[in-house]
């Protein structure tokens with residue numbers, strides 16, 4: 001087994017790192033200032049142009065077509081690049097690698113008709129628009145997707161949609177022009193064939209942004225979260241993604257990459273948290289020695305490193321398996337990292353906050369957002385419990401019993 005990055009991967013990593021250091025990081029303070037004022041960063045489009053010109057565009061899309069803009073990298077090649085972007089919450093947007101657009105692009109690549117691709121995918125690939133994915137509903141336990149209750153009723157050549165969605169990432173972004181909505185098209189069908197996904201333009205009459213939502217008091221400036229209502233929303237049948245009843249299939253195609261990309265970025269964020277702990281604890285003294293000289297702090301940093309390296313290897317293996325075996329072949333690995341990485345992020349952010357003292361909870365550091373982000377990932381895209389159940393179900397039962405196990409001593413009869 002070779003654990004080093006391939007030569008090609010290393011070259012991409014160096015190129016992205018150089019661009020990040022030269023163009024992105026120096027603008028971080030300005031980005032914070034603008035978003036604190038509720039403004040968009042005025043340099044984003046310029047940065048995106050530069051990134052695209054430098055060939056650092058749509059990096060997380062292994063299935064890009066010849067005529068689609070971007071860099072076709074494997075999931076494994078993308079992993080170290082996503083880590084670099086993960087150090088700043090807004091950096092992925094510079095390279096058109098932000099959620100939820102990338103998973104939506106993947107869903108469209110796999111399920112859209114040529115006409116749908118021209119109308120909805122192409123503008124996304126060029127960052128001319130933004131998108132959202134609407135599954136979760138306030139009135140049902142949405143971690144069980146079979147509960148999703150929004151109605152999508154056929155009426156001639158249209159579907160008429162009625163329902164309510166919340167915690168829809170990106171739906172409150174002013175540039176969000178469409179969302180992929182999951183709803184019930186046939187309540188009598190088998191429970192995994194009841195739902196379909198349909199593309200709904202945000203300006204369709206009856207679509208209403210009820211309110212913006214925050215998570216643990218944090219604003220998502222890259223993809224602001226919305227609650228939406230749908231009242232007699234009429235959408236042409238041609239907007240259906242895949243066949244009627246394919247809702248689960250579409251959702252699963254986009255969820256695999258969504259989860260693994262979050263994990264890749266979280267690893268980069270944890271690298272930053274460890275660096276923050278190192279620097280802060282070396283610069284501050286309490287009771288006659290630097291904070292770093294305390295065993296507890298050394299242990300926190302070392303334990304963070306142990307957990308981070310484990311999580312990185314697991315994530316790389318998951319990316320490799322996704323490349324080798326596709327979404328179905330990587331299902332278990334995606335669940336493994338989806339549980340392991342957010343728990344690690346939460347733990348490391350918690351330690352970093354302790355090392356920083358009061359400053360760790362202020363807006364002067366990204367630590368409280370990292371903590372909130374780790375906490376969110378334990379619920380979003382499927383709560384821990386659902387993934388753990390999945391992992392448990394895939395655990396093979398050994399062929400022996402306790403009474404005849406070759407591993408145990410003879411049982412007295």
Ligand SMILES: Cc1cc2nc3c(=O)[nH]c(=O)nc-3n(C[C@H](O)[C@H](O)[C@H](O)COP(=O)(O)OP(=O)(O)OC[C@H]3O[C@@H](n4cnc5c(N)ncnc54)[C@H](O)[C@@H]3O)c2cc1C
Pocket residue numbers: 100133134135136137140141142143144166167168169170215225376379380381382383385386389
């Ligand atoms: C910041 C943020 C952004 C989000 N973005 C999106 C988005 O863009 N689009 C979208 O559609 N949704 C989005 N979500 C919603 C997210 O995917 C759901 O919150 C998640 O799937 C859980 O659904 P729920 O909130 O209805 O919780 P519920 O389904 O009510 O579950 C509550 C709890 O029940 C327990 N539970 C559930 N199932 C099991 C089980 N099998 N075994 C044991 N315990 C169980 C778990 O502890 C779980 O946390 C977002 C959420 C957040 C917080």
